Amino acid sequence: MQPIKRESVADLVYEQILEQIVKGEWAPGTKIPSENELSRMLGVSRISIREAFQRLVSLGILETRQGDGTYVKEFSPGMYMNSLIPLLVLDPVDLKEVMEYRRIIEIETSGLAAERATQEDIDELQEIYARMQAATNDVAAFAAEDLNFHLAMAKASKNSLIIKVNQVVKNILSVSMSDIVSSLGTEAGLYYHKRLIDAVIxxxxxxxxxLMAEHIEGTILSLQERYRS
Known part of the structure; x- marks a missing residue:
């Protein structure tokens, strides 16, 4: 965490605390530094720290224990639907469930995208694919664009509910995706995404x-092999 120079900084304090949680530096059940300690670490007032704490408590991310301190709460499956929270790295069981959801929903989403995509949607898919090609040696960048591609397919479906839920799924996978790409590589993603664009065109x-069924099924099987080993 880096000191914050500006005065009105409750939002920035919130983001830095949340980043520590998302990265796993402060795991569920961890007692985090006190207001005084964080004030010194970040170079901001206790008021800013308190405002950030209150926001995180209201979202169910932190909990305050009377006379003891502030802790990172245990995350429950129901919190996955709160798109305000970029969730922690998923464990293998949770990740498998998300991928199973994608197998069910994204197959039909791809069909709708092929029917309804505008030229603007196609242009966006092609731009994302180009960025993926340029990022084959940058796992984090490739992972981010992979998620952007699937969200762009959802947007091309022109179904507002599919788009909103896909955004939540993107948030859920945002931390784990780099690990997935690091383990499985980039070749399959590039292959299927290019062919999906062609099918939409x-x-x-x-x-x-x-194509989407093959893509997601292959990812699920690869992840199962990974966690079995």
Whole structure:
């Protein structure tokens, strides 16, 4: 964590505390530094620290124990639907469940995208793919663009509920995706994403669905092998 120079900084304090939690520096159940300690660490007033604490407590991320201090709360599955919270790195069981959800929903989403995508949607998919190609040696950048691609497919479906839920899924996977790419590589993602773009351009609903099914199923099988070893 880095000292913050500006005076009105409650939001920045909030972001730095949340970043420590997301990165796993402060795991669930961890007692975090006190207001006084964080005030010294960040170079800000206790008022800013207190405001950030209150916000995190209201979101269910932190809990204050009377006479003891402030702790990172244990995360429950229900919190996954709160898009305000970029969730912690998922354990293998949770990640498998998210991928199973994607297998169910994103196959049909791809079919809708093939039917409904505008030229602007296609341009966005191609731009994201180009950035993925340029990021094959940068795991974090590639992972971020991979998630952007799937969100862009959801946007091309023109279904507002699919878009909103996909944004939540993106938040859930935002921390774990780099680890997935690091383990599984970039080749499959590039292969399937290019073919998905082609299917959308061709307005081939069934091909788009088949490709997404293969893509997600392959990822699930690879992850199962990884956690079995």
């Amino acid at each position: 061709q307005r081939d609903r069934e091909l788009a669905k088949e």
